[in-house]
Amino acid sequence: MGLLDGKKLLVTGVLTEGSIAFHVARLAQEQGAEVVLTSFGRQMRLTQAIARRLPVEAPVVQLDVTSEDDLGALADAVRAHTDHLDGVVHSIGFAPQSVLGGNFLSAQWPDVATALEISAYSLKSLAVATQPLLVRGASIVGLTFDARYAWPVYDWMGVAKAAFEATARYLARDLGPQGVRVNLVSAGPIRTTAAKSIPGFEEIEGGWSDRSPLGWDMTDAEPTARAVAALLSDWFPATTGEIVHVDGGVHAMGL
Template sequence: MGLLDGKTLLVTGVLTEGSIAYHVARLAQLEGATVILTSFGRTARLTAAIARRLPHECPVVQLDVTSDEDLTLLAERVREHTDHLDGVVHSIGFAPQTVLGGNFLSAQWQDVATAIQVSAFSLKSLAVAAQPLMPPGSGVVGLTFDASFAWPVYDWMGVAKAAFESTSRYLARDLGPAGIRCNLVAAGPVKTTAATSIPGFEKIESGWSARAPLGWDMTDAVPTAKAVLALLSDWFPATTGEIVHVDGGVHAMGS
């Protein structure tokens, strides 16, 4: 019997086999879940190709989290494949290069606003769009990079992640009466497409494994994916508004 037998999950952000979202989808299927992916625009072809590499090929529905039309139609599009969602995984983030890599002081609001809309406000947008399909006991899980610190080169994406983490707490408050949980997983650095697109990200990665009491493998997204699935399982029925760190223990160390 799998951890997620009988559950149906909507997973965003699957672009490559190295992405955390891909391993969430893969392991979810191995644990008995039915998986539906989302994508849009030019990335849709990539997501469709990756969907064929999963243990079981799964459908891909159109969703641009900045599109009011896509958000309005999300429940209808998902209903073509299922009548409910037991879990939704938010693995979405984007910031223009002009607000990263040491450009904190020179960044312009228009670009900062893009980062915050895509990387933070979209958690609320996705949760509200999926809510009509989510029964009591279901959950939303998002992926973050600990926003408690000012990281090198992360700049306005760090600010967006702080907003993302706060958004999760408010969603936990407002969706809780409907029986819907909202939690986050704060992952250590993983060599994903999103991470490698940040100029100078190696400054964050540098020495992480040495600081981690458990060590840290930046090429292994599986531990993070497992935490996401655990939070979507029936084993955390009374946990919401939480941030689970999967970083080898670095968050708890003084240096």
């Protein structure tokens, strides 16, 4: 019997086999879950192709988190594949290059607003859009990058992650009475497509494995995926509003 046996999950953010979300979807299926993916626009064909590389090909439904139409239609789109959801994985983030890579002071509000809407507000949008399908005991899990610090080159994405983490706490407050848990996994740097798009990302990852008491492999998303799977399972029935660090222990070390 798998950790997620019989669970019905919606997973966002699967774009390549290197995506953390891909490893979450793969592991979830291996642990007995049924998985539905989301994608949109030009990314849709990529996600559909990657979906065929999962242990079981997963259906893909339309979702642009900035589209009110897509958000409004999401529950019905998911209902074409399952009548309820036991879990939702938020693995969505984007910031224009103009607000990253040392451009904190020069960044303009329209680009900052884009980063905040897609990378933070979308957690609330996704939770509300899937709320009609969420059963008591359901779990929403998001992926973050420790927003307590001002990281090199991360700039306004760091601010967006801080807003993301606060959003998770407020969702935990408001969805808790319905029996829905909301938690985050704070992963160390992993060389995903999204990470590689950050100018100067090597400044963040540099020396990470040296600072980690457990060591850190920036090419291995499996530890992060396992933490997400655990939070989606029934093994954390009284945990919500939490951030679980999967970073080799760097978050607990001093300089």
